[in-house]
Amino acid sequence: MSASAEAATRPHAHDLSAHLQPRPLPATLLQALQQRFGAQLATSLALREQHGRDESVYNVPPPDAVVFAESTEDVADLLQLATQYRVPVIPFGAGSSLEGHLLAVQGGISLDLNRMNQIVAINAEDLTVTVQPGVTRKQLNEALRHDGLFFPIDPGADASIGGMCATRASGTNAVRYGTMRENVLALEVVTSAGEVIHTGTRARKSSAGYDLTRLMVGSEGTLGVMTEITLRVHPLPEAVSAATCMFPGIAEAVQTVIQIIQLGVPIARCELIDANSVRMVNAYSKMDLPESPMLLMEFHGSPAGVEEQAATVQEIASDNGGADFQWAVTPEERTRLWTARHNALFAALASRPGCRAISTDTCVPISRLADCLLVSAEETVASGIPFFLVGHVGDGNFHFGYLVDPEDADECARAEQLNHALVSRAIEMGGTCTGEHGIGLHKMGFLRHEAGEGAIAMMRAIKQALDPHNILNPGKIF
Amino acid sequence: MSASAEAATRPHAHDLSAHLQPRPLPATLLQALQQRFGAQLATSLALREQHGRDESVYNVPPPDAVVFAESTEDVADLLQLATQYRVPVIPFGAGSSLEGHLLAVQGGISLDLNRMNQIVAINAEDLTVTVQPGVTRKQLNEALRHDGLFFPIDPGADASIGGMCATRASGTNAVRYGTMRENVLALEVVTSAGEVIHTGTRARKSSAGYDLTRLMVGSEGTLGVMTEITLRVHPLPEAVSAATCMFPGIAEAVQTVIQIIQLGVPIARCELIDANSVRMVNAYSKMDLPESPMLLMEFHGSPAGVEEQAATVQEIASDNGGADFQWAVTPEERTRLWTARHNALFAALASRPGCRAISTDTCVPISRLADCLLVSAEETVASGIPFFLVGHVGDGNFHFGYLVDPEDADECARAEQLNHALVSRAIEMGGTCTGEHGIGLHKMGFLRHEAGEGAIAMMRAIKQALDPHNILNPGKIF
Numbered sequence: 020m021s022a023s024a025e026a027a028t029r030p031h032a033h034d035l036s037a038h039l040q041p042r043p044l045p046a047t048l049l050q051a052l053q054q055r056f057g058a059q060l061a062t063s064l065a066l067r068e069q070h071g072r073d074e075s076v077y078n079v080p081p082p083d084a085v086v087f088a089e090s091t092e093d094v095a096d097l098l099q100l101a102t103q104y105r106v107p108v109i110p111f112g113a114g115s116s117l118e119g120h121l122l123a124v125q126g127g128i129s130l131d132l133n134r135m136n137q138i139v140a141i142n143a144e145d146l147t148v149t150v151q152p153g154v155t156r157k158q159l160n161e162a163l164r165h166d167g168l169f170f171p172i173d174p175g176a177d178a179s180i181g182g183m184c185a186t187r188a189s190g191t192n193a194v195r196y197g198t199m200r201e202n203v204l205a206l207e208v209v210t211s212a213g214e215v216i217h218t219g220t221r222a223r224k225s226s227a228g229y230d231l232t233r234l235m236v237g238s239e240g241t242l243g244v245m246t247e248i249t250l251r252v253h254p255l256p257e258a259v260s261a262a263t264c265m266f267p268g269i270a271e272a273v274q275t276v277i278q279i280i281q282l283g284v285p286i287a288r289c290e291l292i293d294a295n296s297v298r299m300v301n302a303y304s305k306m307d308l309p310e311s312p313m314l315l316m317e318f319h320g321s322p323a324g325v326e327e328q329a330a331t332v333q334e335i336a337s338d339n340g341g342a343d344f345q346w347a348v349t350p351e352e353r354t355r356l357w358t359a360r361h362n363a364l365f366a367a368l369a370s371r372p373g374c375r376a377i378s379t380d381t382c383v384p385i386s387r388l389a390d391c392l393l394v395s396a397e398e399t400v401a402s403g404i405p406f407f408l409v410g411h412v413g414d415g416n417f418h419f420g421y422l423v424d425p426e427d428a429d430e431c432a433r434a435e436q437l438n439h440a441l442v443s444r445a446i447e448m449g450g451t452c453t454g455e456h457g458i459g460l461h462k463m464g465f466l467r468h469e470a471g472e473g474a475i476a477m478m479r480a481i482k483q484a485l486d487p488h489n490i491l492n493p494g495k496i497f
Numbered sequence: 498m499s500a501s502a503e504a505a506t507r508p509h510a511h512d513l514s515a516h517l518q519p520r521p522l523p524a525t526l527l528q529a530l531q532q533r534f535g536a537q538l539a540t541s542l543a544l545r546e547q548h549g550r551d552e553s554v555y556n557v558p559p560p561d562a563v564v565f566a567e568s569t570e571d572v573a574d575l576l577q578l579a580t581q582y583r584v585p586v587i588p589f590g591a592g593s594s595l596e597g598h599l600l601a602v603q604g605g606i607s608l609d610l611n612r613m614n615q616i617v618a619i620n621a622e623d624l625t626v627t628v629q630p631g632v633t634r635k636q637l638n639e640a641l642r643h644d645g646l647f648f649p650i651d652p653g654a655d656a657s658i659g660g661m662c663a664t665r666a667s668g669t670n671a672v673r674y675g676t677m678r679e680n681v682l683a684l685e686v687v688t689s690a691g692e693v694i695h696t697g698t699r700a701r702k703s704s705a706g707y708d709l710t711r712l713m714v715g716s717e718g719t720l721g722v723m724t725e726i727t728l729r730v731h732p733l734p735e736a737v738s739a740a741t742c743m744f745p746g747i748a749e750a751v752q753t754v755i756q757i758i759q760l761g762v763p764i765a766r767c768e769l770i771d772a773n774s775v776r777m778v779n780a781y782s783k784m785d786l787p788e789s790p791m792l793l794m795e796f797h798g799s800p801a802g803v804e805e806q807a808a809t810v811q812e813i814a815s816d817n818g819g820a821d822f823q824w825a826v827t828p829e830e831r832t833r834l835w836t837a838r839h840n841a842l843f844a845a846l847a848s849r850p851g852c853r854a855i856s857t858d859t860c861v862p863i864s865r866l867a868d869c870l871l872v873s874a875e876e877t878v879a880s881g882i883p884f885f886l887v888g889h890v891g892d893g894n895f896h897f898g899y900l901v902d903p904e905d906a907d908e909c910a911r912a913e914q915l916n917h918a919l920v921s922r923a924i925e926m927g928g929t930c931t932g933e934h935g936i937g938l939h940k941m942g943f944l945r946h947e948a949g950e951g952a953i954a955m956m957r958a959i960k961q962a963l964d965p966h967n968i969l970n971p972g973k974i975f
């Protein structure tokens with residue numbers, strides 16, 4: 020681990036500027052970039068700063084330049100130049116990373132992929148779609164709607180599909196439809212040397228050699244740049260219904276979820292929202308939900324199937340003290356509920372002006388979920404740091420958001436200590452330090468703890484084999 | 498590609514003995530093996546030959562020795578010795594590979610994992626199970642039944658879970674439950690250097706670094722030896738019903754399947770069996786199914802859900818000329834039907850005494866399934882070679898079995914030509930040369946065609962990084 024990376028995992032080292040050595044781009048490289056990319060190259064401070072920030076807590080100097088790629092060829096040419104000059108390249112999508120993935124900790128070029136936002140092909144009969152990496156999830160669903168299809172993976176932000184691949188994103192529908200791991204079929208990838216390769220096919224399954232597709236998914240821009248992505252999509256369900264249910268405490272809500280999953284109810288979404296989050300969401304989204312822990316659920320299927328699922332779940336919830344079951348029947352009501360849920364982070368940030376959120380992302384086997392949540396919630400309450408708690412609890416994945424004053428080093432340190440304790444607990448319970456946000460800068464220490472030195476050594480060997488000059492988003496993951 | 502591997506992909510080079518250079522084990526290594534493994538080491542010709550054969554069409558000389566591992570430590574110690582002496586090690590499970598995965602094309606030691614057959618932990622609440630690699634799928638399901646759980650992946654043979662991981666196996670339930678790709682959560686792996694590492698966790702999802710689990714799944718014993726495997730398992734459905742339906746032709750059956758999938762019916766199994774297969778199965782399994790193309794389907798869910806699915810499917814089938822819908826309601830009837838399906842290969846082998854089956858394994862996007870199947874069936878009929886056709890058509894995956902006389906080089910060559918034509922067609926349609934059997938020796942040329950030199954180079958780079966002395970099942974995949 021480099022010195023800068025080591026610093027990044029230290030609890031109160033959120034401003035990394037002092038630890039980093041700026042290495043300006045060689046003049047001959049800048050010239051070559053200008054020649055090749057013309058107006059697609061930007062070096063203004065404003066644009067560089069815009070590409071040197073994400074939703075994480077870190078401050079680092081911005082990248083030295085930004086290239087706006089418009090084609091696979093642009094990406095390939097940029098990587099050839101970067102290899103030649105040994106200069107880092109950091110792929111950039113929506114900029115919604117929570118873990119510092121996009122930060123230019125070793126300087127270099129931000130590769131903005133947002134102009135590569137074409138939907139290349141919708142194969143409705145095959146339930147597949149091929150897109151460029153800059154397509155966002157909302158844009159994709161807009162395009163799919165006409166064919167009666169949808170793409171279920173929904174991180175809170177309107178992230179780019181490329182970024183979602185890079186972090187192996189999931190969201191609220193994963194309990195039924197899986198994550199990016201399960202829904203990416205094939206990729207076009209530009210290697211560190213600037214070669215274009217293809218992984219996977221449009222067939223639903225394959226045993227043809229190493230699973231390069233899934234090696235790229237979740238590799239956080241460190242093994243290659245994805246320039247075309249083929250996804251599985253799903254038929255819009257014939258019937259959908261959503262419901263909220265209030266619980267006296269978190270334990271009762273979680274117990275309900277455990278029983279739903281163990282019974283094999285094919286629930287599509289199953290979200291826990293604690294009383295703090297409900298309060299913040301009410302204020303931010305002008306809603307009036309009762310301020311107690313709630314489950315926000317959605318059922319997909321045939322009309323009869325949805326009714327049957329809902330009845331089963333209502334019975335389980337009642338057995339566990341759930342009350343005030345509210346149905347959202349119209350699409351408008353459902354959209355309002357889910358938008359409120361997706362805005363939980365922004366609602367929380369608005370609740371303490373000037374704060375930043377340190378978001379945890381542990382995921383545990385579901386039998387340990389109640390234990391893990393309750394102990395961690397108690398610890399957090401005791402710390403006095405404002406927080407909220409939301410969770411894709413059907414998967415055992417949940418997020419505490421510690422709302423810290425970024426200027427208050429002591430508060431930041433205490434929040435990181437809470438995070439450390441939570442991650443250790445989750446790993447001990449057979450879980451993971453990140454269910455969906457990725458490692459980035461922030462969780463490198465946690466990954467070592469979780470995976471062990473042997474697995475990290477294997478990851479390093481793969482990185483070294485595929486990116487021998489360490490130009491692809493260096494200083495991340497390990 | 499080595500000379501021996503090149504030979505393996507030549508159509509009529511099924512006896513590879515002449516192409517291979519036997520390199521006997523160094524005497525000092527044999528001595529070290531005897532010292533370390535005692536009675537767990539076998540060098541008798543009978544045992545070596547038993548470990549030098551699979552269900553493929555190839556004849557090669559047997560491995561030089563067999564080691565029966567009983568623990569992870571045994572595997573680690575063997576790999577350390579093998580690394581020291583640069584001697585190949587080939588993991589061996591049930592021996593049911595169809596593609597020559599197990600053959601000692603560069604000599605070396607067969608690592609028999611069948612004694613590592615403990616079910617380490619069943620975590621019923623979490624729907625996970627941890628097993629040693631020698632556990633077979635039937636053994637696992639027997640053990641899970643008491644907890645109301647099952648493991649859905651079912652290649653025809655009673656394969657070992659280790660072997661199923663190694664080839665990224667699937668089977669008849671994949672259309673609903675996914676393949677080994679989707680159902681392996683975590684692994685203990687011994688590296689080529691003999692180090693024990695862990696990948697993944699028991700959490701349902703994770704974004705923690707490179708997806709080493711899925712890199713190992715499907716790597717055919719070339720990147721590491723899996724010594725412990727954690728799987729997702731599923732609740733036994735409340736209700737199950739199976740049905741057969743006869744069709745005037747393959748086209749009508751496939752059209753039915755396409756519509757079922759596009760409607761999003763959560764069918765659990767959806768198998769096509771051609772008239773030839775029905776005839777062979779009738780003879781072998783003493784059944785009296787009508788000899789026309791049929792779909793064999795199964796529905797899982799609540800009693801009402803299963804009824805609803807079945808009614809929808811029956812309507813679609815009728816619209817496409819399906820008739821003679823027969824329900825198998827009791828578990829015994831269902832088991833009889835599925836056992837017959839799983840024995841299709843053996844039924845076919847029995848239909849032409851002394852023959853061997855060259856099994857194809859293409860998988861295409863479902864919109865191209867009818868085209869691909871019909872043209873290929875016509876070509877096969879025209880060739881005069883006896884064949885059968887079965888398919889996991891809900892996934893777009895199907896198998897022609899060409900029943901060749903292994904002594905008839907011309908017939909073997911013509912069968913391989915049919916296979917070549919089929920694979921080229923499938924790749925052109927956006928499909929893959931192997932849906933579930935893997936590459937092994939047999940499909941190395943096809944993989945090059947499908948993946949392209951760039952992707953193959955990336956696979957080689959990974960192999961070189963993780964197995965620098967090329968001791969893990971060398972000469973396979975590429």
